[in-house]
Every structure is written in C-alpha cells, then in structure tokens.
Amino acid sequence: MEVVLQNLTKIFPSRNKNGSEVVAVNNFDFTIPDGKLIGLLGPSGCGKSTTLYMLSGLQKPTSGKIFFGSDDVTELTPENRGVGLVFQNYALYPHMTVKQNILFPLQNLKGEDKLSKEEMIKRAYDVAALVQIDDLMDRKPSELSGGQQQRVAIARALVKMPRILLLDEPLSNLDARLRLQTREEIKRIQRETLITTVFVTHDQEEAMSISDYIVVMKKGVVQQIGAPQDVYDSPINLFVAKFLGTPPINVFEGEVKDGALYIGEEKVLDTPNVENKKVFVGIRPEGFILDPNGPLSCNLNNIEVMGRDVSIVSSNTASVNPIVRSIVDADNKIAEGTEKVFFSIKPNKIFIFDHETEERIML
Amino acid sequence: MVESKQQWKAWVYLSPALILLLVFTVWPIFNxxxxxxxxxxxxLAAAGGQTFEFGFQNFVKVVQYRQFKDCLVTTxxxxxxxxxxxxxxxxxxxVCLNSIKPLRRLLQTIFFLPYVTNTIAIGMVFAAMFNIVGNIAGGDPNSTASSIATFGIVNNVIQLFGGKPINWINAGSTYWHNMFVVIFYIVWNALPFKILILLGGLQSVNKQYYEAAKVDGTSRTRVFFRITVPLLSPMIAYVVITGFIGGFKEYSSVVGILGEDMAATGSETPLNTMVGFIYDALENNNQGRASAAALILFGIILLVTLLNLYVSKKKVHY
Incomplete structure (x- = not known):
C-alpha cells in the first residue's frame, strides 16, 4: 500500500494563554512507496512520533491529507484505517495470554469481516510462527523477555493484516544485543509480509541499518529523505551531516578564499566554483588519509586501537568540537612521540556548509 | 553490641502504638x-462478686433467639x-468521571461529599426525604390518600408523576419499604469511597492500552469488560471485600433512618442488624450474650472474606 502524506501539519495549542503554540510537524510532504520500510529519524521532539500517530489516526492533523493508496484516510478513525501499531512499551494486555493478546484484534471484527473461531486460531498461529513465538502462546506477557514481548506486539499488530504497519521506537526498550537481533527480525518480517512499514527512532544506526528510506526530521520540519547511504553520502545540511554517522562527523570553522578552502591557515581543497565566504567544513572520520605531505595538520592526542581500524584522536584550533576523530586502516603506523599528524582528505568525504544557513554548498 | 542497643531503642519508639493497641484492641478482643x-x-453481677461457669451456653442462646435469625437475615x-x-x-x-475533562474536580468533590458527612445526620435527612406526612409523630398511618400534605421530596416527586405516595418509613410501613430506603441510603453512602478507589485505579492504568484497543477497533463495551474491568480487578476485589465487611457491620444507617428502635413505629418486623443485636444485648446488661454474638459476627465476616479472597485469587489478574 502506497502511503501519501500531503502538506501534513500538526500544531498543538499552547497550554496557557500566553504560551506559544507548538508546531510539531510542519508541512510534511512525502510518498511512501508500496512495501518499503521507512525510518522516521530525528532527535526527541522533532515530530517523528506525532507523524506516526497521525498515520495511525490517534492524532488528527491540523491541516494536510493522508492517503493510503487512493483512499483519503485523513478523517478516518484508527479502526477504520486498517493500521497495525506497535507501541514503544508494547502495551500488551497484562491479564491476557499471548494467544488472547493476538486474538484480541480479530475478535473485534464485525459484520462480513467476522471470522470463525478456527480461522482466528489459525491466523493467530500463522502470525505467531512468522514472528517465532508459537511456543509461547499460553504465557502471560509478564513471563516474557523484552524481545519476546516485542514480537508478541508485532504479531498482534500484524494478525489483522493491516494495510500499513507502524512501529513507535520499536527497539528502545531492548538491550544492545537484543536490539541488533530484533532489528534484523523486523527487516525479515517486513520482507516476508511486504507490508508498508513506518518506524520511528532516534537512533541513526538503527534507522540506517534496516530502512529502505530514511526521513530525517528536525523541529517538525523534514530535512532530507532518501536511501540511507545516499543521505549519509550527501547530506543536505549541517544538521543531517551531524546527525548521521558514528563516530560523528568532524566539523571545522573554515573559509573559502580565492577559489580554495582553508581550515585555519591551511589550504585543504580547491573550490573554484564557490564564492568567498565563511563556511563550516564537515569531514567524515573515514575521510582522512594519513599523509606526511597532507594539507591538514592536527596535534596528536591519543591513538585508540580497534583491531581492524585505528582511531586517531587529535585536535585542531579550527575544530568546532574539542577533538578531531579520524579512522584509518590499522596498517598505518604512527611512531611514538609523534606530536603532529598530517592528513590529506578524500574529496567525497568532505562537505562544506554555509556559515549562516548551514545549508550544503555543492562543490 | 550496637545491635541490641538499637533493638531496645526500636521497642521504645514502638511502645506508644503498642500500648494503645494492647489496651484498646488486644485486651478487648481477649476480654x-x-x-x-x-x-x-x-x-454488673461480676462486679458484685458473682462467678460464672465456663461453657458455650451464650452461643447456644444467641443462636436460639428468633431475633438473632431475623438480624442475620436482614444483615x-x-x-x-x-x-x-x-x-x-x-x-x-x-469510568464516566475518568473520561470527562471539564468540571472533573468539582464532580469528584461532589461525589465525595457523603463520605465526609455524618452518617446519622444523613440518615435523618433521608428519613425526611422519604417521609409521607407533614408531621412525623402524628398523622393517620393508614391513610395514604394523596390529599394528605407531604414534605418528603420522594413522595412529592411520585405525586408529580401522578403516582400515589408510598409509606416508606412512617408508622405502619412494611419491612420491605424500610429495607428499600435503607438499601438506597447504604448504596449512596458507600459510593464515594468506592469511586475514589476505582478512579485512582483507572488513572494509573496506562493510556496506551486504550490506544491499542482503539487502533484495533474495539467497541466501548468490549473495552470496558475486556480491558478496564480486568485491569481494575485488584481494586474491584478490594472494594467488594471491604464492602462486605462494612455491610456486616451496618448499624448507624438503620438507626439514622428508622430511629433507635430500628423499626417503623408499630412495626412487628424490625430492620435490626447484627450489630444492632449486639447493642441491644449490651443495653440489657448481658455482656455474655453480646460477646458471643460479636464473635459469631466475626466468624461470619472472616468466612465471607476468605471466600472473597478465594474467588478473587481465581479472577483477579496479576
């Protein structure tokens, strides 16, 4: 099911008379292709959960429209939209067994959709097998681990065969190991069912690793939409560049002067098409190459060995952050007692942004 | 030896409460x-130096009283x-209070008012409300013609809708009419505490259960019976158990409405309760009988509470 968001806006009125209203989502325009997994990504308070709740129908947009396929669902109540929603803390009914939880949405069906008992049980067991919890059907939620509860919640959302599946911070309640496992699991379930899925996360790694598309949001405004690798390789502004990637991108104060980019006094790049101005320079950690003749010099602080790679922690007076972190191949040896390191920079890993607007300046 | 010193201190701190409990709870129970x-x-006889034989005669006598059986049935x-x-x-x-926003606090306060008002006082107000004639003491008990002036609001309302005034509690009224008024009163009086407990329970229920149910298209009645009631079951069990305990101790409500005799004037079948029976025995200076009745009441309450707990163990979730 293709999902179209048209100028979707949500404004929360202020609580007191003098307070200002909050624009949670501002003019969201996006078409989610059929059968894809979409990650809504952004820091807390950016409007990603509000967008999800508007898709589910639990919250009404202030303006704009939502289409599922060709149906305008903007005015429809949640139950009439055919969405499956998985809550951040799962919201499994604690007094029901796993089986009863999964059966619950089916028992709500009325009229011609009504299923016979055997059909319900069959569908429940089918979906339980899909998420691999069919051996836990008679347990109560309190007797399950976090990961198992998560699966039950997904099964409950999937059992009524929703047109789209919505996941609110699906991994935030799991520990690190389970998180890795579960995110693969979500990807697998999505691939097997081919249900258009939207999930919300503030963890960029999570979003990048499983999404077909990511939507980066900030303060209610969509910053950039695209395939994870594309967004990473070509961030549209400084915010997106900083938000994606671990370790984060290194940002320097820089200046374009006479067709060249300077960091501090050092000329690091030829920029013949850019007019003279102050800029921010972003360099991905993997964009540095140790090179004795390289243009950028930094004071070496520390070297962290990580096996495959070496992380060089250094400092530069023009750097916005206190440290500059670069990741180079472990084959690079740095002699003990070295004080200054020199880098050359991979041209596709360096981005410059306008100092005022923080928008990307294409080279 | 720090530990024993602190133990000693602990006993000192506990002593005010312990002494009060010993004097006013443990000793009376024992006695x-x-x-x-x-x-x-x-x-009185005991104070005069008379001694009594040890035995179960008090219990036997209590059970043999016709009055006792009536009290038990009424209770x-x-x-x-x-x-x-x-x-x-x-x-x-x-549930209704929980689902509205405007005026919730005001309504909560209004619903809670009966709880902080004196039982006897409310009972008397109820007696006035259910009155049939202009004069409680006088009036012809057998005449319920609509021409008789009545200031009981209930009968006024009945008359307004063209009904005949009913003799609820005045002289000559029946046991069941008395019973109706007392039940009406007890229910009304019991509401605030129960509402308070249940509302507290409702407000601590995670809203996401309701959102999840909404997304799944659950009807209102189904949400109520499949989600709200099970999630509230611990509070409901509490309210029912304390309700039964309070019900067995019912006394002042009947006194408030029907007066100290716990019966309408001239009535052959008083609406006496177990506690009323105990008071009567005390008034007759028959402490032995009163104590035996009190212990029987205690046994009944214990039995019913155990039964309640047994049922709720099966029905109350988590």
Missing amino acids: TVRMSLLNGYRG LLLCVITVPVSSFLALLIA
Whole structure:
C-alpha cells in the first residue's frame, strides 16, 4: 500500500494563554512507496512520533491529507484505517495470554469481516510462527523477555493484516544485543509480509541499518529523505551531516578564499566554483588519509586501537568540537612521540556548509 | 553490641502504638472471648462478686433467639444487595468521571461529599426525604390518600408523576419499604469511597492500552469488560471485600433512618442488624450474650472474606 502524506501539519495549542503554540510537524510532504520500510529519524521532539500517530489516526492533523493508496484516510478513525501499531512499551494486555493478546484484534471484527473461531486460531498461529513465538502462546506477557514481548506486539499488530504497519521506537526498550537481533527480525518480517512499514527512532544506526528510506526530521520540519547511504553520502545540511554517522562527523570553522578552502591557515581543497565566504567544513572520520605531505595538520592526542581500524584522536584550533576523530586502516603506523599528524582528505568525504544557513554548498 | 542497643531503642519508639493497641484492641478482643465463654455473664453481677461457669451456653442462646435469625437475615440481605449494586454503580461513575475533562474536580468533590458527612445526620435527612406526612409523630398511618400534605421530596416527586405516595418509613410501613430506603441510603453512602478507589485505579492504568484497543477497533463495551474491568480487578476485589465487611457491620444507617428502635413505629418486623443485636444485648446488661454474638459476627465476616479472597485469587489478574 502506497502511503501519501500531503502538506501534513500538526500544531498543538499552547497550554496557557500566553504560551506559544507548538508546531510539531510542519508541512510534511512525502510518498511512501508500496512495501518499503521507512525510518522516521530525528532527535526527541522533532515530530517523528506525532507523524506516526497521525498515520495511525490517534492524532488528527491540523491541516494536510493522508492517503493510503487512493483512499483519503485523513478523517478516518484508527479502526477504520486498517493500521497495525506497535507501541514503544508494547502495551500488551497484562491479564491476557499471548494467544488472547493476538486474538484480541480479530475478535473485534464485525459484520462480513467476522471470522470463525478456527480461522482466528489459525491466523493467530500463522502470525505467531512468522514472528517465532508459537511456543509461547499460553504465557502471560509478564513471563516474557523484552524481545519476546516485542514480537508478541508485532504479531498482534500484524494478525489483522493491516494495510500499513507502524512501529513507535520499536527497539528502545531492548538491550544492545537484543536490539541488533530484533532489528534484523523486523527487516525479515517486513520482507516476508511486504507490508508498508513506518518506524520511528532516534537512533541513526538503527534507522540506517534496516530502512529502505530514511526521513530525517528536525523541529517538525523534514530535512532530507532518501536511501540511507545516499543521505549519509550527501547530506543536505549541517544538521543531517551531524546527525548521521558514528563516530560523528568532524566539523571545522573554515573559509573559502580565492577559489580554495582553508581550515585555519591551511589550504585543504580547491573550490573554484564557490564564492568567498565563511563556511563550516564537515569531514567524515573515514575521510582522512594519513599523509606526511597532507594539507591538514592536527596535534596528536591519543591513538585508540580497534583491531581492524585505528582511531586517531587529535585536535585542531579550527575544530568546532574539542577533538578531531579520524579512522584509518590499522596498517598505518604512527611512531611514538609523534606530536603532529598530517592528513590529506578524500574529496567525497568532505562537505562544506554555509556559515549562516548551514545549508550544503555543492562543490 | 550496637545491635541490641538499637533493638531496645526500636521497642521504645514502638511502645506508644503498642500500648494503645494492647489496651484498646488486644485486651478487648481477649476480654470478649472470655466473656462469651462464661455462661450467662453479666458485668454488673461480676462486679458484685458473682462467678460464672465456663461453657458455650451464650452461643447456644444467641443462636436460639428468633431475633438473632431475623438480624442475620436482614444483615445478609443488606450485604448481598448493596455491595454488588454500589460496586457496579461506583465503577460506572468512576469510568464516566475518568473520561470527562471539564468540571472533573468539582464532580469528584461532589461525589465525595457523603463520605465526609455524618452518617446519622444523613440518615435523618433521608428519613425526611422519604417521609409521607407533614408531621412525623402524628398523622393517620393508614391513610395514604394523596390529599394528605407531604414534605418528603420522594413522595412529592411520585405525586408529580401522578403516582400515589408510598409509606416508606412512617408508622405502619412494611419491612420491605424500610429495607428499600435503607438499601438506597447504604448504596449512596458507600459510593464515594468506592469511586475514589476505582478512579485512582483507572488513572494509573496506562493510556496506551486504550490506544491499542482503539487502533484495533474495539467497541466501548468490549473495552470496558475486556480491558478496564480486568485491569481494575485488584481494586474491584478490594472494594467488594471491604464492602462486605462494612455491610456486616451496618448499624448507624438503620438507626439514622428508622430511629433507635430500628423499626417503623408499630412495626412487628424490625430492620435490626447484627450489630444492632449486639447493642441491644449490651443495653440489657448481658455482656455474655453480646460477646458471643460479636464473635459469631466475626466468624461470619472472616468466612465471607476468605471466600472473597478465594474467588478473587481465581479472577483477579496479576
């Protein structure tokens, strides 16, 4: 099911008379292709959960429209939209067994959709097998681990065969190991069912690793939409560049002067098409190459060995952050007692942004 | 030896409460058991130096009283009718209160008012409300013609809708009419505490259960019976159990409405309760009989509470 968001806006009125209203989502325009997994990504308070709740129908947009396929669902109540929603803390009914939880949405069906008992049980067991919890059907939620509860919640959302599946911070309640496992699991379930899925996360790694598309949001405004690798390789502004990637991108104060980019006094790049101005320079950690003749010099602080790679922690007076972190191949040896390191920079890993607007300046 | 020193201190800190408990709770319980087991025990006679034989005569006598059986039946009826009715009403009101936003605090306060008002005073107001003639003492008890002036609001309303005034509690009224008023009163009086408990429970229920149910298209009645009631089951069990205990101890409500005799003037069948029976025995200076009745009441309450707990173990979730 293709999902179209048209100028979707949500404004929360202020609580007191003098307070200002909050624009949670501002003019969201996006078409989610059929059968894809979409990650809504952004820091807390950016409007990603509000967008999800508007898709589910639990919250009404202030303006704009939502289409599922060709149906305008903007005015429809949640139950009439055919969405499956998985809550951040799962919201499994604690007094029901796993089986009863999964059966619950089916028992709500009325009229011609009504299923016979055997059909319900069959569908429940089918979906339980899909998420691999069919051996836990008679347990109560309190007797399950976090990961198992998560699966039950997904099964409950999937059992009524929703047109789209919505996941609110699906991994935030799991520990690190389970998180890795579960995110693969979500990807697998999505691939097997081919249900258009939207999930919300503030963890960029999570979003990048499983999404077909990511939507980066900030303060209610969509910053950039695209395939994870594309967004990473070509961030549209400084915010997106900083938000994606671990370790984060290194940002320097820089200046374009006479067709060249300077960091501090050092000329690091030829920029013949850019007019003279102050800029921010972003360099991905993997964009540095140790090179004795390289243009950028930094004071070496520390070297962290990580096996495959070496992380060089250094400092530069023009750097916005206190440290500059670069990741180079472990084959690079740095002699003990070295004080200054020199880098050359991979041209596709360096981005410059306008100092005022923080928008990307294409080279 | 720091530990034993602190233990000593702990006992000192506990002593005010312990002494009060010993004097006003433990000793009376012990004394009740003692008095109930002395055949025909009477306090005054005991003070005069008379001794009593040890035995179960008090219990046998109590059970043999016709009055006792009537009291037991009345009390049981009150419990069996008022507890479910008031619990269910309280649940409905709590759910409604929880689902509205404007004026919730005001309504909460209004619903809570009966709880902080004196039982006897309210009972008398109820008596006035259910009155039939302009003069409580006088009037012809057998004449219920609509021409008789009445200031009881209930009968006024009945008349307004063209009905005949009913003799609820005045001289010559029947046991069942009395019973109706008392039940009406007890239910109303029991509501605030139950609403408070259930509303507190409702407000601590995670809203996401309701959102999840909404997304799944659950009907309102189904949400109520499949989600709200099970999630509230611990509170409901509490309300029912304390309701039964309170019901068995019902006394002041009847006194407030029907007066100290716990019966309408001239009525052959008083609406006496178990506690009323105990008071009567005390008034007759028959402490042995009163103690035996009190212990029987205690046994009944214990039995019913155990039964309640047994049922709720099966029905109350988590």
